[in-house]
Amino acid sequence: MxxxxxxxxxxxxxxxxxxxxxxxxxxxxxxxxIYVVYVIEVKRSLPxxxxxxxxxxxxEEALAHAEDVASDKDYEVETDLIQGRDAGPAIxxxxxxxxxxxxxMGFTYKKRFGIFNLGRVIPYVLEEAPCRVLLYRxxxx
Amino acid sequence: xxxxxxxxxxxSKKRSSVHNDWQPKLGDKVVRGPRVKLHPLRRVLGIPGLFxxxxxxxxxxxxxxxxxxxxxxxxxxPIALGIAGILFVxxxxxxxxxxxxxxxxxxxxxxxxxxxxxLMGFVSGWALMFGYIVTISISAYTIPSYLGYFWEPLKTSxxxxxATAMGIVFILMMINMIGVRESSxxxxxxxxxxxxxxxxxxxxxxxxxxNPVVFWERITSYWPSTPNLIFGxxxxxxxxxxxxxxxxxxxxxxxxxxxxxxxxxLMTIVVLVIFAGISISAFSAMTPAELGSxxxxxxxxxxxxxxxxxxxxxxxxxxxxxxxHQVVVAYVLEGVRNVLPxxxxxxxxxxxxxxxNAGLLGISRLAFSLGRFQLIPAELSRVHSRFKTPYxxxxxxxxxxxxxxxxxxxxxxVFANLGGLYxxxxxxxxxxxxxxxxxxxxxxxxxPRPFKLRWNVKIKNRELxxxxxxxxxxxxxxxxxxxxxxxxxxxxxxxWIFIGLGIFFLFRRLKRRSTEQPGAWPxxxxxxxx
Numbered sequence: 001m002x003x004x005x006x007x008x009x010x011x012x013x014x015x016x017x018x019x020x021x022x023x024x025x026x027x028x029x030x031x032x033x034i035y036v037v038y039v040i041e042v043k044r045s046l047p048x049x050x051x052x053x054x055x056x057x058x059x060e061e062a063l064a065h066a067e068d069v070a071s072d073k074d075y076e077v078e079t080d081l082i083q084g085r086d087a088g089p090a091i092x093x094x095x096x097x098x099x100x101x102x103x104x105m106g107f108t109y110k111k112r113f114g115i116f117n118l119g120r121v122i123p124y125v126l127e128e129a130p131c132r133v134l135l136y137r138x139x140x141x
Numbered sequence: 142x143x144x145x146x147x148x149x150x151x152x153s154k155k156r157s158s159v160h161n162d163w164q165p166k167l168g169d170k171v172v173r174g175p176r177v178k179l180h181p182l183r184r185v186l187g188i189p190g191l192f193x194x195x196x197x198x199x200x201x202x203x204x205x206x207x208x209x210x211x212x213x214x215x216x217x218x219p220i221a222l223g224i225a226g227i228l229f230v231x232x233x234x235x236x237x238x239x240x241x242x243x244x245x246x247x248x249x250x251x252x253x254x255x256x257x258x259x260l261m262g263f264v265s266g267w268a269l270m271f272g273y274i275v276t277i278s279i280s281a282y283t284i285p286s287y288l289g290y291f292w293e294p295l296k297t298s299x300x301x302x303x304a305t306a307m308g309i310v311f312i313l314m315m316i317n318m319i320g321v322r323e324s325s326x327x328x329x330x331x332x333x334x335x336x337x338x339x340x341x342x343x344x345x346x347x348x349x350x351x352n353p354v355v356f357w358e359r360i361t362s363y364w365p366s367t368p369n370l371i372f373g374x375x376x377x378x379x380x381x382x383x384x385x386x387x388x389x390x391x392x393x394x395x396x397x398x399x400x401x402x403x404x405x406x407l408m409t410i411v412v413l414v415i416f417a418g419i420s421i422s423a424f425s426a427m428t429p430a431e432l433g434s435x436x437x438x439x440x441x442x443x444x445x446x447x448x449x450x451x452x453x454x455x456x457x458x459x460x461x462x463x464x465x466h467q468v469v470v471a472y473v474l475e476g477v478r479n480v481l482p483x484x485x486x487x488x489x490x491x492x493x494x495x496x497x498n499a500g501l502l503g504i505s506r507l508a509f510s511l512g513r514f515q516l517i518p519a520e521l522s523r524v525h526s527r528f529k530t531p532y533x534x535x536x537x538x539x540x541x542x543x544x545x546x547x548x549x550x551x552x553x554x555v556f557a558n559l560g561g562l563y564x565x566x567x568x569x570x571x572x573x574x575x576x577x578x579x580x581x582x583x584x585x586x587x588x589p590r591p592f593k594l595r596w597n598v599k600i601k602n603r604e605l606x607x608x609x610x611x612x613x614x615x616x617x618x619x620x621x622x623x624x625x626x627x628x629x630x631x632x633x634x635x636x637w638i639f640i641g642l643g644i645f646f647l648f649r650r651l652k653r654r655s656t657e658q659p660g661a662w663p664x665x666x667x668x669x670x671x
Contacts, residue, residue: 043320043528044502045320045534046524046529050509050524054526
């Protein structure tokens, strides 16, 4: 499997650390480049370029944490913060722009109305991304 | 953008996350640039996405504009709409050039700021806000009329009608303060269903009801007085709400320089064709007097009602010789007859509901932009810490939209008055858009123009687009007509503008900023030359 570029989508949740570690492990052998992105979703009642301090703060922390995790694994990652209306299209579009071979996403096991739920971003990426997509799920607690 | 937040030094393993005053020290190696890039926006809309999102706004006006124009212009309604249609084409072309040059939220306010001055940018934006507020009021006010198919008091009782309309605005205000996700697939599906239903109505009306002699007689017999004809043309401008939406959506469009003008041209063609068809259908289905009275607030329901009554399957299948064909066609016609009024009622209510919501979203975006760059108090652009929405702007402008509906409790005049108010705000804004494009051609002739208007007049070595000149004259004259002929629009409209100017100058004074000093706008650095 060709693996030159990996895109890791982080969201500031618990699964981020393991997802970044997994990306580093996968990237090490083929010496692939890792991009870590965080998408700030901007509500439609705001312009797309609105600067929402609290969200940027949250994103910065998530990306800094991803850098630290990668650094612990002795790997360097490139981080990016992007703003979009929806995270799903933004991740897919970023993946296409960067021509990545793999999108890696992590999520925590959760139920909605008693049924296992993947949310809306992951199904979108699974459906629309032209490249490979790998999901990491946190263990059930 | 936000330098100081996004740099990391090679030596720092664990960075302190956010320090506004942090600067790299001598010898520090900056390992990467700002995380928030110069263009951090993820633009994903293409022409279909842009068209379908904006059509919800543009296409909604058909559900009230026809009745509103007929109320004033009577038999001259198609002519008034036609003249307004020509102006719409000129304005759409101006927007195409401006949006391609400046694909940012703000529309005409943005063009005026670049082409004229900060003050004119504010006036244009403020007038535009007024247009949005009226769109919210009028779209919501029309919804109960269509739902009157299911429960008559919604249409016939002014109290029930107005209370329902106000309830809709209030609910949407609350929803938007919390913030909901809009489905682009739903927008696309509704746009397709909407256009499909309108085409079905036009085809059926042309096949079953259209008679050129009757059509012509209805125009001539109900010809209005000259002042009414002129005011009718002014009011007909309400048919073309939503141009701003395309311009605002340009910031979310991939390659907006190319795609926004194409979407504008596509929208212009679709809107003009649909409006022409629906006007002909309306005049085929009923007299202008009926259209401007019983069906004024729900004209498309009127067409569907009369069309449904005219579909008599037994008579229409007489021409078919095969019995099997007769059975199938009779079955289909019976279905269309029963479904059409229900479909129109539900579809119109849904489209108008979305248009009301689009108005609230548009005004909150615009208020945020104006507030962010200190053209209006920053309080208006404050974002809620939990919901991440500009809740104060939504509440303030939503409440103003509610107040505009209050006269509805006391009589039906509110409908025409809202039309006049819309014409006041939008025509001022459109006229300033034309003026700005002309000013930009004079001041910055060498500026890259991905979409450049043709048919230029050369004056002192400057190319001035003829369509913008005609558009400026047309929209300017209409605005003057509204000011002269409609006391309600004149006083409420000027009141709005004066309040805005008061806020602008007071706020600028408090901020110790002169009106000549340009503010920082998206994509520009502070103090950059405009």
